[in-house]
Amino acid sequence: MSKARAGAGGVPPEGAARAAGMPDMVGAAVCVVDEDGTIAWANAHAERVLGRDAAALVGRDAHDLLHRDQHGQPLVRASCRMTEAFLARVARVGSGWFERGDGSLVELAWLVAPCAPDGAHADTMVIFTGPDRGPDGAGLPAGSGSALSELERLALLAETTTQLTSTLDSEEALRRLVRLVVPRVADWAVVDLITEPDEVERAIVVHYEDGAFVTREELQGPMPPVPEDSPMPLSRALRGAASTLVTPETYQGPPDTGVAIEQRRLFEATGMVSAAIAPIRGVRDVLGALTLGRSKGREPLTGADLSLLDDLTRRTGVALDNARLYQRQRKVAETMQRHLLAQLPSVPGLELAARYVPAPDDSQVGGDWYDAFTVADVTTALVIGDVVGHDLDAAAGMAQVRSMLRAYAWTHHEPPSAIVHRLDASMTHLTGVPTATLVFGKVEQGADGTWCLTWTNAGHPPPLLITHDGRARYLTQGHGLLLGTGLAPVRDDAVLTLPPRSTLVLYTDGLVESRDRPIDEGLDQLRKHAASLAHRPLAAFTDLLLERARPPGRRNDDDVAILTLRTPAAQT
Structure with missing residues (x-):
């Protein structure tokens, strides 16, 4: 519903019946927000908690009016998880700071959920929980939080599933888990991972303090091995036993193992007065354990929390299993691809x-490759290519195309265009590769000592030539159709004498193109960076060009292969 549809008293006509029928939940502040992010309705508890009456809430943009950081500054809308939930219309939980009518801040946990799961209405319900306030403005002690309601619990589990299954990075999955449960469920989160059959790593110790997540790195690191028969809670959890409630007194007696000593140190350093420990189980093995702890001032964890913890660790185990399986498969593919890439000849x-740089973690390996080899001991062949696809099939197809090109170049002493024509004609019949692009060239030294490059381009980004004085230009000649079209196009050769001390760069499109950058912009940036590095030794030139053309803050979605060549100084 839009702002124009708000009726008398600020209650939207279409939402009036739903709002009137909504229970005025004890201890919970409830607002309804429309698809524009505008507050459409608020209950009496919301008025008290937010320190504003309905007239000051209804019709106002929820983000601009309420959302703040811990210092009271407005939040950037693009980074606001609550606003993101409004727009996506998904159930989500979180916590944050909100500005009351008198300008003071209040820290609240929140649950966002669509009002109508069937999508019939675009309204979203927001439930705030945390410090309630009476008419005098006095708040209950911070951190006195009660147990999650059934609705909040289901929303938390749904969000956990969504967050953890949307990444194949195990470290990122654990970071997301921590931010989902802290501080809503606990003040502390500790993750112990079994890295080898008899080795444990305390991977995460995080505390929520003053509105921020604080990592206690001094408490992280290697742990003693998992004991085989210790009855202590963490030892049992790391062996896959059931979840357990723990207090500091649990570890006050004589320690039976090194794990017990570390647990006593953990409780002393963190000040946790109540904790729950549960195993993180994968499909076949125990992967680790999750500990959630509460500090003094909060109600102790109970048996009801163990049930929630078991649900959380079950989802975590699935996510970690998937991430580890993906990483193993990826490692196999990367290893295969690296072994297929050629050792450069000495010329x-x-x-x-x-x-060669593989694609980032959310992609698979692809079919990018480079090659360089000598032909008849007088000519150096250069290749850069890219087989379509981002999977193991693409890597295997790359190996087939590479081997065929080598064979044709070695057995047929023809210009590059003729070699590529042969490859194009046979690729569809002899490989499973649908399409591919490449640049294939030959470099020969003339009688006068100069070096001549002859090349053809089959649908690939153009080579880049940089002179020693920093002038850079793309070699756009000799360009033709990519391989695999079935059209048998006429291919041309281009010829160029390479200047002394010049640098030739062959590369794949992952170096210049990404989802958030068009290829023209990437080509321009590559040219500028290459020109500025012309004076660097070739190895440093190549490394720095790769680094600067793919800055860490920019998303890169593809593999990158890069091959560079430098000619000697002029003979005197």
């Missing part, structure tokens, strides 16, 4: 360098 007078 008197020429310098050669090459690099």
Whole structure:
């Protein structure tokens, strides 16, 4: 509903019946927000908690009016998880700071859920829990939080499933888990992971303090091995036993193992007065344990919390299992691909360098490759190519195309265009590769000592030539259709004498193109960076070009292969 549809008293006409029928939940502040992020209705508890009457809430943008950081500054809308939940219309839980009518801040846990799961209405319900306030403005002690309601529990589990299954990075999955449960369920989160059959790593110790997550790195690190018969809670959890409630007194007696000593140190350093420990189980093995702890001032964890903890660790185990399986498969593919990439030949007078960088964690390996080899001991062949796809099939297809090109180049002493024509004609019949792009060139030294490059381009980004004085230009000649079209196009060769001390760069499109950057912009940036690095030694030039053309803050979705060549100084 839009602002124009708000009726008398601020209650939207279409939402009036739903709002009137909504229970005025004891101890919970409830607001209804429309699809524009505008507050459409608020109950009496919301008025007290937020320190504003309905007239001051209804019709106002919820983000601009209420959402703040711990210092009282407005939040950037793009980074606000509550606003994100409004727009996505998904159930989500979190916590944050909100500005009351008198300008003071209140820290509240919140639950966002669509009012109508069937999508019939675009309204979203927000439930705030935390310090309630009476007419005099006095708040209950911070951190006195009660147990989660059934609705909050289901929303938390749903959000946990969504958050953990949307990443294949185990570290990121654990970070998301911590931010879901702290501080809503506990003040502390501790994750112990079994890294080897007899080795444990305390991977995470995080505390929520003054509106921020604080990592206690001094409490993290290697742990003693998992004892085989210790009855202590963490030892049992790491062996897969049931979840357990724990207090500092649990570890006050004589320690039976090194794990017990570390647990006593943990409780002393954190000040936890109540904790729950549960195993994180994968499909076949125990992967670790999750400990949630509460500090003094909060109600102790109870048996009801153990049931929630078991649900959380079950989802965590699935996420970690998937991440580890993905990483193993990815490692196999990367290893295969790296072994297939050629060792660069030693060519008197020429310098050669090459690099291969796999795609980031949320992608699979692809079919990018480089190659360099000598033909008849007088010619150096150069190849950069990209087989379509981002999976193990693409890597295997790359190996087939690479081997065929090598065979044709070695057995047929023809111009590059003729070699690529042969490859194109046979690729569809002899490989499973649908399409591919490449640049294939030959470098030969003339009688006068100069070096000549002859090349053809099959739908690939153009080579880049940089002179020693920093002038850079793309070699756009010799460009033709990619491989695999079935059209048998006429291919041309281009010829160029390489200047002394010049650098030739062959690369795949992952270096210049990404989801958030068009290829023209990437090509321009690559040219500028290459020109500025022209004076660097070739190995440093290649490394720095790769680093600067793919800055850490920019999303890169593809593999990158890069092959560089440098000619010697002019003969005197």
